[in-house]
Amino acid sequence: MNVKAKLGRLAACTPWTRDEIAARAARDIPEGFYVNLGIGIPVLVANYVPPDREVIIQSENGILGMGPEPQPHQINRWLINASKKYVSLVPGGSYMHHADSFALIRGGHLDLCVLGAFQVAANGDFANWSKSETDMPSVGGAMDLAVGAKSVWLLMDHTTKDGESKLMRRCTYPLTAVGAAKRVYTNLAVLDVTGDAFAVREIAPGLTFEALQDVTDAPLKRAN
Amino acid sequence: MIDKIVQSMAEAMAGIRDGAIVLIGGFGSIGQPNALIDGLIEQGAKELTVVANNAGVGRVGLARLMELGRVRKIICSYPRTSDPVVFEGLYRAGKIELEVMPQGTMAERMRAAGAGIAAFYTPTSVGTLLAEGKELREFSGRQFVLEEAFHGDVALIEAWEADRWGNLTYKSSARNFNPVMATAAKLTIAQAQHIVALGELDPERVHTAGIFVDRVVHVPYGEPTVT
Numbered sequence: 001m002n003v004k005a006k007l008g009r010l011a012a013c014t015p016w017t018r019d020e021i022a023a024r025a026a027r028d029i030p031e032g033f034y035v036n037l038g039i040g041i042p043v044l045v046a047n048y049v050p051p052d053r054e055v056i057i058q059s060e061n062g063i064l065g066m067g068p069e070p071q072p073h074q075i076n077r078w079l080i081n082a083s084k085k086y087v088s089l090v091p092g093g094s095y096m097h098h099a100d101s102f103a104l105i106r107g108g109h110l111d112l113c114v115l116g117a118f119q120v121a122a123n124g125d126f127a128n129w130s131k132s133e134t135d136m137p138s139v140g141g142a143m144d145l146a147v148g149a150k151s152v153w154l155l156m157d158h159t160t161k162d163g164e165s166k167l168m169r170r171c172t173y174p175l176t177a178v179g180a181a182k183r184v185y186t187n188l189a190v191l192d193v194t195g196d197a198f199a200v201r202e203i204a205p206g207l208t209f210e211a212l213q214d215v216t217d218a219p220l221k222r223a224n
Numbered sequence: 225m226i227d228k229i230v231q232s233m234a235e236a237m238a239g240i241r242d243g244a245i246v247l248i249g250g251f252g253s254i255g256q257p258n259a260l261i262d263g264l265i266e267q268g269a270k271e272l273t274v275v276a277n278n279a280g281v282g283r284v285g286l287a288r289l290m291e292l293g294r295v296r297k298i299i300c301s302y303p304r305t306s307d308p309v310v311f312e313g314l315y316r317a318g319k320i321e322l323e324v325m326p327q328g329t330m331a332e333r334m335r336a337a338g339a340g341i342a343a344f345y346t347p348t349s350v351g352t353l354l355a356e357g358k359e360l361r362e363f364s365g366r367q368f369v370l371e372e373a374f375h376g377d378v379a380l381i382e383a384w385e386a387d388r389w390g391n392l393t394y395k396s397s398a399r400n401f402n403p404v405m406a407t408a409a410k411l412t413i414a415q416a417q418h419i420v421a422l423g424e425l426d427p428e429r430v431h432t433a434g435i436f437v438d439r440v441v442h443v444p445y446g447e448p449t450v451t
Contacts, residue, residue, distance in 0.1 A: 060327060061251040061400050077254075077447040078396035084252040084306065084450055095396060097403040097431070098251075099335040102328030106348060129324075130353075136315060137324045138304035143354065144328030147347040178351035 010215060013206035015187040021155050023048040024202075025114060025185045029055050033111040036060065036145055039083045040116035041155040056090075058110060060141040062101045065093025082140070105141065106148040113149035115142060117156045117181075119171045122218040124181040124193040126154060127173035139176070146177030158186035158215065165217035167191070167198060188212060192223060199223040228390040229419060229440045236260065236413050236441045237267035240378050243296075244269060247334065247376035247405040248276040248286060252305065253450055255398035257382035257415045258285040259443040264380070270294045275334075275376065277327065277401060279303035279311035290314060301327035326354060331404055333374035338407025338436070343372040379409035383432070383440075386416035387423075390437030391430045398448070399431060406436045415443040 016024065018041050026048035029035060036058045037043050046068060049055045057066040059081045066081060067088035074088070081087045089095075096104070104110065120126040126146070130137035146152055159165055167184065184191045184198065189212055191198040197219040203212055213220045230236045237260075240246070246264070250256025256276075265288060272295050279300050280287030287310040289295055298320060303311055314320040325333075326348045336344055345368035349355040359370035381402045383392040392414055394402055406412045414432075419442045 059397070061254075061397050063397055076396055077449075078398040080252060080254050080397055080450060084254075086450065089396075095394075095399055097399050098327070098331040098401045099404045102331050106328050106332075106346065136303050136308075136312065136322075138302045139324050139326050139354065140302040141327040143326040143352065144348045147350065148328075174353045175351060 010188075010207070010211065013188070013204050013211070015204050017187070019044055021185050021187060024190065025153060025155055026050075029053070029112065031055070034058060034109065036105065036110055036113040036149065038113065038115035038142065038145070039140070042114040042116055043081065043083055045114055045155070058104065059087070060101055060105065060145070062096045062098060063087070063089065063093065064096065064104070065090045067093070102141070102144050105144050108148060108150060110145075110149040112151045112153065113145040114153045114155060115145065117154045117166070117176075118173050119166050119168050120154050120156070120181050120184055120193075121168045121171045122193065122197050123195055124179040125171050125175050126177065126181045127171045128176050130174045142176050146180040151182045152180045153183045153185065154181050155185045158188040163215065165215060167216050167218045169218050188215070191220070194221070197221045227388045228434070228437060229386070229388050229442065233259070233263035233266065233441060236439050237263045239411070240264065240267055240269045242269055243271045244377040245273045245275065245375070247379040247409055248274055249379070249381045249400065249402035249405050251277050251397065251400040253281055253285070254448055255382050255394065255400045255402055256285055257380045259415045259445060260380040260413055260441070261285045261289055265289055265292060265294070271296045273297045273299065275299045275330070275374070277301055277330070278305050279308055279322075281305050282307050283310060287311065290320065293319070295320060297321035297323065299323045299325055299330070301325055301330055324354070329371055330374075331401065333371055334376070334404050334408035337373040337375040338404070341373055343370055345369065346371055374408065376405065376409035377411065379405040379412040381406050381412060381414040381437075383414045383416040385418045385420050385425060386414055386440045387420050387425055387434070389422060390414070390434035390440055391425050392416065392432040392437060393425060393429060394431050403432045406432045412437050413439045413441070415441045417444050
């Protein structure tokens with residue numbers, strides 16, 4: 001089936017929006033988790049953590065206990081997140097320098113990091129820092145987070161704008177980390193990394209398992 | 225009497241040579257010592273290797289230093305920013321060398337330099353392009369990459385408060401790379417918003433001890449802008 005036909009089959013479904021993907025992932029974060037949120041859809045997760053659930057958000061630039069975007073009159077001009085946007089500090093929050101921030105990240109102290117990605121493979125390999133030799137490669141803290149956090153979730157579109165699958169048998173872009181991703185939230189599905197295939201936990205409204213497989217390069221199976 | 229506070233930018237920049245490795249604090253524009261970068265522009269050193277988290281934004285500070293052709297190579301973790309117009313142009317034209325380093329590896333290499341550690345093994349970048357050509361070693365069944373300490377000739381730091389011994393505090397997330405870089409260079413120069421009398425800083429909250437700092441310039445510029 002060509003890409004156009006694949007996209008045609010998707011027309012019947014309602015893909016989740018960026019905010020819905022973030023909200024869906026936020027629902028799955030347990031009380032008490034220490035979490036780092038990457039640039040892109042992941043930073044939106046902070047807006048959807050249920051207020052009765054205490055989740056502590058870390059930012060790689062030395063913030064533990066990051067709070068939401070402040071009201072204009074409450075902006076602290078020295079307080080930004082990894083996306084260089086103004087944020088706040090929650091009561092109990094603290095600052096640290098970069099070596100300590102990455103000691104925390106690399107040292108296995110974070111329960112979870114949520115990152116964006118260009119591609120993810122069925123074995124958990126993923127790529128999010130460079131699309132080619134000529135592209136301006138920008139790795140940031142992704143490689144440290146990927147190997148350091150106890151769990152890695154990826155929030156991303158299921159396909160490129162042209163309909164090419166971003167969930168691959170094998171990544172074609174340079175890897176960020178080997179076998180690190182555990183779960184993927186896309187605009188079409190929620191999937192677990194199981195090694196040889198992605199296990200589909202949830203599918204966007206109006207989409208069937210077969211139609212999802214049609215637009216996915218990697219093999220899929222139904223989650224138990 | 226020890227007095228690290230210098231009265232002019234020229235005095236602060238004295239002795240920085242062509243070809244120097246310059247560590248520049250900041251994450252984006254927050255904690256970036258723009259007045260010192262302007263001082264370096266004025267001072268004239270060229271063929272510099274700059275280490276900074278980002279590759280400059282807009283046409284000010286680090287971006288201006290690069291636009292003037294003074295930077296031979298930049299080492300950073302994330303050159304892509306909201307407006308990397310200067311860097312992107314130089315990079316595409318092949319007029320600047322880029323080395324991308326994982327952010328935590330960059331921080332730890334400088335921490336190691338300041339702490340007298342020659343090298344360390346990190347799990348970061350194992351199995352990726354950024355580990356190519358580097359020694360791999362297994363510990364407890366897991367692969368690690370050997371990374372060496374990274375020393376600077378000069379560190380340019382932005383602080384909040386400073387005293388004449390060079391004790392420094394930082395403000396909120398403007399701390400970032402500054403304390404780490406302060407330890408890793410032969411010559412550390414800080415710009416500070418506030419100069420306070422010796423003994424006035426609460427010793428419980430001195431972030432960088434004066435031993436790591438060589439010169440302090442008073443630059444009360446007010447609030448930074450996120451660009």
